[in-house]
Amino acid sequence: MEGFTPIDMTVLIVYISLIAWIGSRFGKDQHSPEDYFLGGRKIPGWAIGLSVMATQASAITFIGAPGWGFEGGLERLVTFLNVPLAMIVLILVFVPVFHRAGIYSIYELLERRFGPATRTLSALLFLIARGLATGVVLYAPALVLSVVTGWSVNLTIIIMAVLAISYTVLGGMSAVIWTDVIQMFVLWLGALMSIFLLVTSLPGGWSDVLTFGAQSGMFNAIDLSFDPSVTYSLWAGLLGGLFLHVAYFGTDQSQIQRVLSSPSVLDAQRSLLIGGYLLIPQMLLFLFIGVILATYYQQHGLTPPEDLNELLPRYVVNAFPTGMAGLVIAGVFAAAMSSLDSALNSLSAVTVRDFYSRYIRQGASDTHYLKASRLATVFWGLYATLFAFFAGNLGPVIEAVNQIGSWFYGALLGTFLLAIFSHRSNARGAVAGLITGMLAVWSVSSLLEVSWLYNNTIGVVVSVSVGYLVSLTSAAPRAEQLSDVIIEETAPDMQAVLAARSANAPEIGREARLTRRRCIGLLVWFVVMLGLLALLQRWANG
Amino acid sequence: MAERLTLSRQLDAHAARRRLGRLGATTLEPAWMGLWAAPLGMTGKSPGAWLLGAKEMQRALLLTGAELPVQVERPDTGIQLTGATAPTPEATQRLWLWERMAAPRLWRIQALDTPPTPVWLPCWLGYRAGRTHQLTVISGLSGEVLSMLKPLVLAGLARAHGHTQAGNEKTLPAG
16 A cells, blocks of 8 residues: 555656647647648548547546445446447438537537527537536546545636646647547556456455455346336437437537538548447446455445445555556546536537527627637636535546436437428427427336436437427428438439430449448447356356 | 639549449449549648539548649539539638548648639549449549539539430421
């Protein structure tokens, strides 16, 4: 038990300074515009994908998932088992529509399709939901700082908020993809090292973990119960979780922003593919650490901390060799900063684009809008800080983020599905669907015993059904309102043009279609993961 | 009005065939899209990149490089797709503002106060005949899929088809 030594503190300061230096060297101080643009284009796709993953979940996964695993073993993996399927839906449905529409904020699509009220309402929902979730993301590094220094969490939340807001207002560094990649590897290194140190400290090593895990049912990842009140049944994970992740990755501006900024549809797909393949193994890794920690605590007769989010940071600080603890804690900090920077940026961008420049100050100068976006960053930083004070009561941070989203995003997803698939639905139906969808989620979650994983499914079903039925009470949308969601070439006269041109164009020859291959790959990955979990469970139960 | 410059095609037929084949197209043809290039750069310095767009486009395409990769020759083989209108300088400035809001690291780069240059952008059009005929547009510069250009390309193809048909009707013997 070495604790957080001055050497660790030095490593932490050097690492953060180094990352900040890389950020300012490669992110802000280039001398020609070409450097900015080429900088992005020289980076391989896998690095961009890892960077997306790093901004999405790395710090809260590191902090929250081991607590989740400690409490419930691998059963909560079903929440993420659907991610490859969700990515298929995004690749096939959302990415092509969003990309073709040429939009900066996805809520613009809703305005073109349904009018300004739907855009304003949906953007507002995003701001409320993402602002709350940012509070949880802020809480995560504050907790780590509290473990390292011994200060109260409320004080460290304020310190972290000041750091995160100043850092974002000054320019941030989320654009520097390599720093995100480094952080991702540091966190994975930390996870693997925790496993190594934990397992070697057990007298029986791996066999102790496997025996304890099997005896305490921690490897029972697949629960086939049809009871909707069972939170982590396979069906809740597949049906509820699928809608959860499609909604989370497809209708939250902070998540889809990089997809919208990708130069092409294929690049956008690639960044989703990395998440589709890596999120399950990453979650499995951190949940497994939770199982190993449970074995460790049981064997050493230790009492776990009241807040299970502290489990892994506490272990890292106490058990890691001098210097390594500093490195891993620094990785958590830097990753959290990257997530906060990205979230605050998207919150301020939506505030300025969807509200300020439309309703408050139209046609102002660039400098004015820059100032407005900085003020918006400060506002959302304060909003998130207020919520961060309560985040500790929400259980594992990773579940808290998803639960907050599940109150809002189901109805939002339903509205996007109506916009894309129902050419009869209109503005009246969309607003009615959005509001009733959300009310349905809140009513069901407060009145009935239903797994929170179904919240998004309820939101989608209610908003789509009500939205469609209410749409029938008023006129169908005009043709130009459908232009973003109808594939232009399907019009009969256009088909004749394409047939004529195609008949006179040289042939290419048959090759496998890339998008189809990518989707099949994700489907196979889902089946392999499900099969592996079933095998593990079967072995654990003899 | 300034003469329309021709950007040189960097993706040859072989590479385009491979690229479009991976995307499911079964036939392909070269095309040229008439657009406008607005220079981007630091104030008081020469351009470092270009914003390619038209009034009808919601978002512009980004082309890096201090100079436009132009060729002396006019567009050779391939259909020329016209009909797009020039964006106003104010629209270009605003378009670039939102691009910078979406990617804050681009903040220091500005749309320079120079009128946009009309250009021919080389493209490759891939066709796929299934239950319906589908079109894929890729850039003749980089090979990237240009979904945002599709409405303009379809409108251009329809216009060209209309002209061809009108021409055929004219040449038919009366009676």
